[in-house]
Amino acid sequence: MNTTEKLHELFLKYPVVSTDTRKIQPNSLFFCLKGQNFDANTFSQEALNKGAQYVIIDDKNFYIDDRTVLVTDVLTSLQNLATYHRNYLELPIIALTGSNGKTTTKELINAVLSKKFTTKATQGNLNNHIGVPLTLLSFDDTTEIGIVEMGANHQKEIAFLCSIAQPDYGYITNFGKAHLEGFGGVEGVIKGKSEMYDFLQNHKKIAFLNLDDPIQKNRAKELKNFSFSKGREKADVLFQEIESGEFAKTKINQTIIQSRLVGGYNVNNINAAVTIGKYFDIKNSVIKDAIEGYVPSNNRSQLTKHKSNEIILDCYNANPSSMSAAIENFLKLNKRNKWLILGDMFELGEESFEEHHKIVLSLANVSNHKTFFIGSEFYKHHSEASKNSSFFKTFDEFKKHISSKSTQNKTILIKGSRGMALERTLDIL
Numbered sequence: 001m002n003t004t005e006k007l008h009e010l011f012l013k014y015p016v017v018s019t020d021t022r023k024i025q026p027n028s029l030f031f032c033l034k035g036q037n038f039d040a041n042t043f044s045q046e047a048l049n050k051g052a053q054y055v056i057i058d059d060k061n062f063y064i065d066d067r068t069v070l071v072t073d074v075l076t077s078l079q080n081l082a083t084y085h086r087n088y089l090e091l092p093i094i095a096l097t098g099s100n101g102k103t104t105t106k107e108l109i110n111a112v113l114s115k116k117f118t119t120k121a122t123q124g125n126l127n128n129h130i131g132v133p134l135t136l137l138s139f140d141d142t143t144e145i146g147i148v149e150m151g152a153n154h155q156k157e158i159a160f161l162c163s164i165a166q167p168d169y170g171y172i173t174n175f176g177k178a179h180l181e182g183f184g185g186v187e188g189v190i191k192g193k194s195e196m197y198d199f200l201q202n203h204k205k206i207a208f209l210n211l212d213d214p215i216q217k218n219r220a221k222e223l224k225n226f227s228f229s230k231g232r233e234k235a236d237v238l239f240q241e242i243e244s245g246e247f248a249k250t251k252i253n254q255t256i257i258q259s260r261l262v263g264g265y266n267v268n269n270i271n272a273a274v275t276i277g278k279y280f281d282i283k284n285s286v287i288k289d290a291i292e293g294y295v296p297s298n299n300r301s302q303l304t305k306h307k308s309n310e311i312i313l314d315c316y317n318a319n320p321s322s323m324s325a326a327i328e329n330f331l332k333l334n335k336r337n338k339w340l341i342l343g344d345m346f347e348l349g350e351e352s353f354e355e356h357h358k359i360v361l362s363l364a365n366v367s368n369h370k371t372f373f374i375g376s377e378f379y380k381h382h383s384e385a386s387k388n389s390s391f392f393k394t395f396d397e398f399k400k401h402i403s404s405k406s407t408q409n410k411t412i413l414i415k416g417s418r419g420m421a422l423e424r425t426l427d428i429l
Helices: 003-013 040-049 074-089 102-113 131-137 157-165 186-193 195-202 214-219 264-279 284-292 320-332 349-362 395-402 422-427
Strands: 029-031 054-057 068-070 093-097 119-121 145-149 169-172 206-210 224-229 247-252 255-262 302-306 309-314 338-343 370-374 389-392 411-415
Touching (some): 003 029, 003 068, 029 074, 040 054, 054 074, 074 131, 074 157, 093 102, 093 157, 102 119, 102 145, 102 264, 102 284, 131 145, 131 157, 157 186, 157 195, 186 195, 195 206, 206 214, 206 264, 247 264, 255 264, 264 284, 264 320, 309 320, 309 422, 320 338, 320 349, 320 411, 370 395, 389 395, 395 422, 411 422
Parallel strands (some): 029 054, 054 068, 093 145, 093 169, 119 145, 309 411, 338 370, 338 411, 370 389
Antiparallel strands (some): 247 255, 302 309
């Protein structure tokens, strides 16, 4: 019996994995991961004291007793255990990636499939080389379908995550201008995200495919697929174009599905979830109930009332593609007293100056709104400010300014990268 098999035997007895002693759960396996600024081997005794049954270490200097499992590398052992467990369960797994809309689409797919199956999906944003294994290890023998979100900011990352999760089905939301610095430009994004297609093709698995996206249509033409289109292409599932208004909606046959997601850019996310539901033989009426019952949270396409203001909170993350889509949708809304509060977009590398400049220019000549640009990247373009725009190097500068303004009866879009933490705006409105 090899090390992975031994770990799996322990995992079946104690099927909870902990990696942080601050959040440790009793009767768990504690994996002593290492990072740039920490080495959890040093916390092995603490983990046992707090209720872990076993600790997995890779530094023999921290061996305690027979409750200590010494491995060559803890992270690799965690990843190998996850793959072993995935194959042990033999359940179908749907993986998804893309530049924008991954988490929302994952939540919609889960909402739809859970109407018929016992499903489990990636929690929060656990979509990297640690999060994907933890997701797989959350599946058990009651799970009928697993849904795994995969994020990446450089080449070969999606290929590696697919090798761990070994998905039976895959979906790519889109190819956008996200993580340009790590991927090396838009072409790098396409190549990197398409590693999921490469895995599906090499293992003769199935891709869910949006035929209205010409890049994806071309990239996946050799794959076995189940496709959808807004009536423009011959697809397995056909949707009718329909004006979304404030909330995204779609139409299939005679069934109109009205979501609670702000923005027409969410229509493809909805259509993907509907398509996957159809593939698994779920009725339109059931799919409709699932999507209309889904309430967005975690600062993603989330409409909230805050005192006298109506706020679109979309500040979990941002890149040029998602920022442009959010702005375009917001400007179409038939509302008065519109404010845009926009924060810097991160990880754009050499293209950061130009991409922030494009956003500023796109709003320069638009009336009936006021824009507040926050962050050092946007501030580089303050000399081009229109009468409707204000620029602030830091959030604190913006906070000081906005505290002196009337902030009542406004419709407000809040959008920026995660590092900007623009949800703090709610505290000062």
